Amino acid sequence: MTAQDTTTQGSTAHDLVARRTTGHSLEGAFYTGQEFFGLDIEAVFAKHWLFVATDAELPEPGDYLTLDVGPYSILLVRHGGDDLRAFHNVCRHRGARLLDQERGSVGNLVCGYHKWTYGTDGALRHAPSQPPEFDPGCFGLKPVHVRSVGGLVFVCVAEEPPADFAEVAALIEPYLLPHRLREAKVAARVDLVEDGNWKLVMENNRECYHCDSHPELLRSFFPTYGCTEADVPPQLRSAHERYLRADAELRATYDRLGLPFALVEELDTRVSGFRIQRDALDLAGESFTPDGTAACRRLLGDLPTARLGHLSLHLQPNAWFHVLSDHAVTFSVLPVAPGKTALRTTWLVHPDAEEGVDYDLGTLMKVWRATNEQDARLVARAQQGVGSPAYEPGPYAPTEYQVEAFCNWYVTRLREHLWR
Known part of the structure; x- marks a missing residue:
């Protein structure tokens, strides 16, 4: 047990919050x-809406998947065409784990212990x-409460x-x-266990201060991605002008196609914090x-056109998520x-898209697979650092405002839980 395991210099979780x-x-x-790990489960993951899957992962009645959220095992199953159900993955007889496979398809849900049998409606x-x-x-x-929003579950x-x-x-x-x-199909799925706390993973995603570590991703993002108008350094002014031209062109396209694009940002001003925006990509x-x-x-x-930039969505x-004209990536x-x-x-693609004909899987996955692996290494370095007795909190740069918003949202959730 480290000195930081439950306290810092004698401080309680209440004190630190x-x-x-x-x-x-x-x-x-x-x-x-x-x-804090237990507190995070109680105050955050057991109290808030969590993204866990896409409709495309459960296309047919009887398709199911299971997942663990701390001590909770959750079973998600397609009961009918548009009817998703979610349950605690616990048999009502003597509490055995009902289904132990990560995913599959069933007619009924049969407990492997004493054969209690449930319909996909939970009865x-x-x-x-x-x-x-x-x-x-x-x-x-x-x-368990379940809701599909535009194909996200x-x-x-x-x-x-x-x-x-x-x-x-x-x-x-x-x-x-x-x-x-909702009509898309899964082209690929990759699970990665990162050697870092979940908050470090989320914080890392909320800023591009470190994006020079992502050469593949930076081919698509403008060099000024993550900067505000006031933050653009002189050497990137020409790149910023290129972005502004692309942005103006895309806004006209969005208006013509009736696609909403405006930034809506409520990351720490509501319980279900979020940020959404359509934005331009560089090159083509x-x-x-x-x-x-x-x-x-x-x-x-x-x-009708592939040149639509990307729809970026963050949810606390x-x-x-990144949703493009040709595919979508969920995290x-x-x-x-x-x-x-x-x-x-x-990775999601059109339901009729054929691998090797309409897309090459390696090309489809290349950027975000590389970016995830790069981020995993950065998160591991951060985890090693915050565990040192020499670590003390440092100040965020202006471009890290979304990291501050995430931490403010998170600490607010802990305060509400601890002082309820």
Whole structure:
């Protein structure tokens, strides 16, 4: 056990939350302590809407997937054509894990211990050797809140999930619907366990201060990505002018096609914090490829042109997304241990797109697979550093304002939980 495992110089979690300095990184115990890991599960992951999958991963009735959120095992299943259900993956007999495979397809949900059998609606259908007075209606699976938003699937294990998520869904769904992600198919999925706390993974994603570590990604992003007008250094002024021209052209295209594009940013001003915006990409401006051209010949939805830049969506606490004309990439983060985090990346393409004909899988995945691996190394370095007794919180640069917004959102959630 390290000195930062539960306290820092005798301070409790209450003390550390109360004294957090705005504009500075969090103290080491937030990232290394088992106490904070448990607190994060209770105050954040067990209380908020979490992105966990896409509709495309459960296309047919009976398709299911399971996932672990701290001590919670969740079962997500397609009950009907447009009907997703989510349950605690716990048999109502003696508590056995109901399904132990990560994903698959079933007719009914059958417990492997004593064969209690449930429909995909969670109702108990069969329980062997029960007395005549046994009422199966009292023993259905315990439900978990689930909602699909434009093809993105969210769950919440809280009895009363954040009510403002309905407002957020109404704001972001018009941006997503033109891409028809509900009808897309999964081209690839990669799971990566990073050697760092989940907050370091999220913070790393919330800034481009470090983006010179991402040569593949920087082929598509403008050199000034992440900068405000006031932050653009003189040597990048010409690149910024190029961005402004591309941005003006795209805004005209968005208006002509009726695609919403304006920045809406409420990262730390509501419980279900988010940020969404359409923005230009460099070079051909179509996709994340070395020359910026589309990685898939079949475009998503009914989009008439490939040159649409990218739709960027961030959602607290555990997800970000890039949706383009030709494909979409989703990212979900789940804590495994204080210094371990699971990152799942999923690539979606048009349902009729054929690998080797319409897209090359290596080209489709190249940029974000490389970027994820680079980020994993950076997160591991950060985790090693915050565990040192010499570490103390440092100040954020102006371009790291979204990191501050994330930390402010997170600390606010802890305060509400600890002082409730």
